[in-house]
Amino acid sequence: MTGPHARVRVEGADPYDVVIGAGVLDELPGLLGDRARTVAVVHAEGLAGFARPVCEAVARAGYAAHALPVPDGEAAKEAGVLAGLWSRFAGLGMTRTDAVVGVGGGATTDLAGFAAASWLRGVPAVLVPTTLLGMVDAAVGGKTGINIPEGKNLVGAFHPPAGVLCELSSLATMPREDYASGLAEVVKAGFIADPRILELVEADPAGAARPDGPHTRELVERAVRVKAEVVSADLRESGLREILNYGHTLAHAIEKAEDYRFRHGHAVAIGMVYAAELARLAGRLKRDDVERHRAVLRSVGLPVSYRADAWPELRAAMAIDKKSRGATLRFVVLDGVAEPGRLEGPDEDLLAAAYREVGR
Template sequence: MKPVAVFVGPPGSGKSTVGAALAERLGLPFRDTDADIAALAGKPIPEIFIDHGEEHFRALEREAVAAALGGHHGVVSLGGGAVLAAETRELLRGHRVVFLNVGLSEAVKRVGLGGGRPLLEMNPRATLKLLMDQRLPLYEEVAAFAVDTDEREPALIVDELMARLGGVPVFVPVGGAAEYDAVVGHGLARGVTPYLKGAAKAAILHAAPMSEAAAELAAIVAEAGARPYLIEVPDAEAGKTVAVAEACWERLGAAGFTRTDVVLGIGGGAVTDLAGYVAACWLRGVRVVQIPTSLLGMVDAAVGGKTGVNTSAGKNLVGAFHPPAAVLCDLGFLATLPAADLAAGLAEVVKCGFIADAEILRRVESDPKAALDPESVLLADIATRAIRVKAEVVTEDLRETGRRAFLNYGHTFAHAIEKIEDYRWRHGDAVAVGMMYAAHLGRLTGRVDVVDRTRAVLTSLGLPVSYPGGRWDELLGAMRVDKKSVGATMRFVLLEDIGRPALVSDVTEEQMRAAYAAVEG
């Protein structure tokens, strides 16, 4: 275990502020060694200097830095003088060390008159210049790269860091009865190895387009000492049937799969849904590790433990709650997606913006082109934010008895479209139209009016915002089978405000029809 980034730099360079902001962006803990020293000594740093002197403080600092570098997996900020110790500089070898640089004038403005900084109490400007000049070679010695912070907002500095630190995996914890991590990053296939522990066999469920990736995964499984079984299933929704699941169970039975063996699902949301259902039912539950390769799978289907297949009655009506052992979201797969599939996945990301994290909406609105770029920092950021939204919701409500229903914003109408279109529509496209329908329902029922904003965001991403007319009776019949309905009462997830979804049952059939008329195209 070691930090994903370690910040060094002079007083006033923003190590604590930027470090905390980066940690928040990554979903990781932040650690400031100055705070560790104060906690260890039981007194503020100025008192340590007054009572015991700088030499004693430096001894405590070396101890605190060694502990942080050796046992913290998040982001660490070191005190400005930590690099003075040769043993600390040696410890920093092999770490991602970032030198936050700042000009003297800006640093003086930030540290003020030196309050709380013992070395700057007398003549702060002259002393700070001396310290910066003396320490600059040491910062440059230990750093992998430097970032200037003069007159820059922390958020912009973090954007640069995300790009330059590329490849740093983000761990999003998912709690509940069975805790696991959704890991977001690049090159994560080898990360499956720890989750094979104790398994003699691993079934790898995949569709034809992912055959090459599945074969590479099989080689990794074999290297780990387990025997891989490649099971190809029909692509997309065609693979989400009881018949396909039964064929998979027959393969597991023929291979002699036991409770200690593991199922791996590599592919889009349909494959991970199927893999989870197969694992949930075999021997009443075996391990499953999900490796989603589509944006939709990463931000929605693979996280949360909901598994299932479709029937003639509707989508996902047969399934089980079965949390995975891990979800490995390798962003490298996004570059292989057709543009339309990537955009469709963004519909679920936008949904998370409306129900929980408005920052997602602001970032898409600021640069929709970057949101559609599979290699952009912005896309990685909003995808991680969406995963975090889902993780927080399912941690609180695994079995959809309360708050988890909010994740279905836009889905009542979307699932109806999918059903009457015989699942020929992309799920994300249907969700986009479903969110427009929900936005109109919100306006019609006197709730928050997000119709124009919804249309603008979705249109900027090339997503559909309308559905052909003349099919109301079919759509209404399909919506009546929605999982949120109670008896004859239809319920919808609508917004009281952005970030404030509610499950409501006061929508009249007249309002439902009027909302449909508003999205007819």
């Protein structure tokens, strides 16, 4: 954790670095390559002020920088917005050697990455996540995509970026609840792989819940390192990478039920408690570990329950979860802290019983 920047390598067929710290935008020109001429800077509308220095850094390096605003949040991840970007890329005359820079939260980087993956069958993308959730989850791993009415992230592509720049100063203006939402993915990394994350949060939950907390960079770096190690070994979610979906089966169902107006991290927090209860009822996880889920998540301001009457709707939504195989529902569960496993085809009574522990 020493030095001005932390650097995490994501290995694979197309390796890249995730750079974490203050002043990391200086590395942007070096990631765009010497063949690019035009750079499309896709940014959330509300981040025009942050996108400006990104465009300036690109322009100073001799590229033609074009700021392309898109709607804030999940409203960006729609087919119409994606088609609009394709038209704008065509208008800029973007070729296969040109590049896309995605600036914003996870929704924006998901969209920008998919636009890059699909334009001319793939152009380079550099991602500049500006939220905690974007830094530790969406921007790392090469998964890109959009939502459709039938579900979240059902249309997309694997497209590893040329690099990811996590400018920690961008976290300072995040609303408290949005920052807490990102902490859900940090805590998830602690439960599935790195218990030191949990210890840091438990030792100082108030500090963990602040962007200027004493361990912010370490928490971000540790969460990124967990994801990097997993996706380096399994880019296309053929096995190991599934553990990153801990809590996400119920979470995605909640998001769909809420028409994607529910914070992703809040849904993941509830989903992790549900998965923990499922594992406990299946005889695989101790009650103390389940209660640790609730305690850690509550300590940083995250929810651990959802509407009791929502189960029929949530169960129907889970049927088309991406982790399902045919008619078999699959869950990532824990056999202990940092001991992830899978639960396939659980009994319907077990599923409902676990939800009763979460419903309120």
